[in-house]
Amino acid sequence: MAREFEIRREVVLPATPEQVFEAVTTGTDGWLFPVADEAGALPGPQAPGVTAWEPPGRFAVRTEGEGGWFNALEYRIEPRGEGSARLRYTHGGVFAEDYDTEYDSCAQHTDFYLHTLGQYLRHFAGRPAVFADVQGPPASAGADGFALLLDELHLDQEVRVGDRLSVDLPEIGVLDAEVDYRTPQFLGLRSHDGLYRFFGRNAFGAPVGVALHLFGEGADRAKAGQAWQSWLDGLYAG
Known part of the structure; x- marks a missing residue:
């Protein structure tokens, strides 16, 4: 039976809000996976599914499917001074099968991906990937x-x-x-x-x-x- 889920995380990142915004929108090759569409276009304020494009403070995207299925990501970025930023991350959606296993997998993947984001920003920010x-x-x-x-x-x-x-x-x-x-x-x-x-x-x-x-x-x-x-x-x- 399908059930909705929500995963929230808050992390401090070694980069400015501008650098974080770039990393979570157009720089995902360096820490997550490519987000360009089939034509090679990167996300932007008018891209399909983008529900918030407010650089450098907020980015959100949502996709929907049949039967009430959806997948939604939101990144809220706050300055902390001294070249660092706080990221408040929310991932919501629907799991259709084994809820507990899927939730556990998604939560652990989330922690790993956000850690990798920090590694990218600390060691490789802005470099082509x-x-x-x-x-x-x-x-x-x-x-x-x-x-x-x-x-x-x-x-x-x-x-x-x-x-x-x-x-x-x-x-x-x-x-x-x-x-x-x-x-x-x-x-x-x-x-x-x-x-x-x-x-x-x-x-x-x-x-x-x-x-x-x-x-x-x-x-x-x-x-x-x-x-x-x-x-x-x-x-x-x-």
Whole structure:
């Protein structure tokens, strides 16, 4: 049975309201995923679904579907001085199936995405980003799917946020990065030119995923995506 949900978060970000507004509207490649439409157009005050465009203080968007379905996001941005801002974020919508699982998944994804927004603003704000999204094969949805990925990265329980790792991955090469986020289902790594996000979605009945936000000169979306896809496929082939 379909039920409405609402998730609210409040975070302090290391950027001006103007920088935050740009990041949550036209700069999402660097921390979330691309929001351009099929024609390549970025959001603006007249874009379909935009219900509030009040730079730099408020942005909201809503989409609707059949049977009362909707998905709505609102970003309220307040200045705090000294180059920082407070973001009040609200995500509302409808879950049609397993409400508890979907809510838990959405809430945890929200925390991870907003953390990544902070990492982007602190380390890469304004830099062009190449985004690639890679999904593991069906086998990665098993109970030990994310644990296998962590083992391959040589991340045992003792590795915490702030620790560094250097690992040579088949198809990819050496990944030298700092752990910037870690929970049982999510892992964030930050290198000098990229944010690497790992999603243990097997906890919610879906395959493991990897999102790449690459800021290095000459970063190639197709090449990076193919390399990480090959690594994931090989990891779960056995």
